[in-house]
Every structure is written in structure tokens, then in C-alpha cells.
Amino acid sequence: MTPLPGRSCDGCTTCCSVPAIEAAGFSKPPSVACAHCTGSGCAIYDLRPAPCRAFECGWQVLPIIPEALKPDRSGVLVVADEAAPPGYASATAIKFIFITDASIASLPLLECIAGLVHARAAVFAAAPGPAGHHSLKTLLNPRIEHAVEQRDAAGIALTLASIVAKLRDGPFERAS
Structure with missing residues (x-):
């Protein structure tokens, strides 16, 4: 998907630390900053692994996600989840990964989640595990x-x- 107008990473590197990255010749466990993350971008951006190229930040591509939920400002990373349980409006679910509690009671977040639930989209809350x-x-x-x-x-x-x-509080499964 193409990023929405005005929604660029612009120094956000949340996706460089939260998800696991597995690619030929490259492995990064979940909840660990990538070795190539400079703190404001990717040192190997033009040569980054395929999973990084394919990653879609919900804030960048989903119009329902408000501007206030940019991951580096809100502490929330929004991503499509692999599959919604049966009975929901779409086969794809939306997952809100709460890295911090900074926005947990913010009106933009609550309205977004409420709108998705009202529309019968499957919505998950997630908490990253330890490194x-x-x-x-x-x-x-x-x-x-x-x-x-x-x-x-x-x-x-x-x-x-x-x-x-x-x-x-866990329990969290160790990544292999």
C-alpha cells in the first residue's frame, strides 16, 4: 500500500525494534533494536531485507488511524494482523501494539478503536515481550x-x- 499523503517515517524507527525480522542472512529478534537502526532511520535503507521493505505501518497506510497515533509519538504501533477470527467484517484484523501507555486513554486512540469495533473489524491489543x-x-x-x-x-x-x-505480565514465548 502507498503511504497516505504527509505520513512518512520522518525519524520514527519503531518498526526497527518491535517486530522480529527474519530474512536470508539476517535475523533480528522481537523487542530488540536492529543493528542497522541509527535512531533516526536505517543505515542500510537501500539494501534493507525484504521483510523491512514489505512492512506496512498502519499509521502510514490506513486512513482510519489518526495522525496523533504516529508510533514514535504515541507509543502505539498499528499493524495488520495475519487473520481475523471468523464472524468479522474482514479477513484481516488490526493489531494495536502498546509499546508504552502514553496514549492508552487518548481520545484519538479510543475513537479509532471504537470505530473499528463498531464496524465489526477484529481488533487486537498487544504488548511486546521482553527482548x-x-x-x-x-x-x-x-x-x-x-x-x-x-x-x-x-x-x-x-x-x-x-x-x-x-x-x-506475560507469560511470553521466547523467540527461536
Whole structure:
């Protein structure tokens, strides 16, 4: 997908540390900064591995993700998840990876998640594991649907904060 107008990385390197990267001759475990990350970009950008070239930041490509959720400012990385559970509007789910709690109760985040849940998109919350461990995720929809129907932003925020806190407790699976 093509990035939305005005949505460039511009110094954001969140995708250089959160996901695992596996490619021929290159391996980076999850929750570990890539050796090629300069802190403001990629030292081998023109030669970066195929998974890096294919990575799509939800903030860059999905119009429903608000400007305020740029990963380096919000502490939230939004990505498409591999598959939605049966019964949702799309075969692809949206995953919000909470790197920090900086935006967990922000109105732009809550409105975005509520809009997706209301539209019957499968929405996951995830917390990255410690260095070298996979993140944990859980489906948000059944836990916040009532609050979304009631337009209860405070209820959504409390439930989301509780879910993310529990995810952060693990247990996390070590990456191989």
C-alpha cells in the first residue's frame, strides 16, 4: 500500500525494534533494536531485507488511524494482523501494539478503536515481550463492545488499560 499523503517515517524507527525480522542472512529478534537502526532511520535503507521493505505501518497506510497515533509519538504501533477470527467484517484484523501507555486513554486512540469495533473489524491489543520474546495479544471486541455501544470512552479506556497491563505480565514465548 502507498503511504497516505504527509505520513512518512520522518525519524520514527519503531518498526526497527518491535517486530522480529527474519530474512536470508539476517535475523533480528522481537523487542530488540536492529543493528542497522541509527535512531533516526536505517543505515542500510537501500539494501534493507525484504521483510523491512514489505512492512506496512498502519499509521502510514490506513486512513482510519489518526495522525496523533504516529508510533514514535504515541507509543502505539498499528499493524495488520495475519487473520481475523471468523464472524468479522474482514479477513484481516488490526493489531494495536502498546509499546508504552502514553496514549492508552487518548481520545484519538479510543475513537479509532471504537470505530473499528463498531464496524465489526477484529481488533487486537498487544504488548511486546521482553527482548527476544514474542508479543502477546488478545481480541478486544468482546471485551469492549458494550462500552462502544454505550459510547463510554472512560469504560473503553479502563478496560483497555486493564487488558494491556495483564498482557504485559506475560507469560511470553521466547523467540527461536
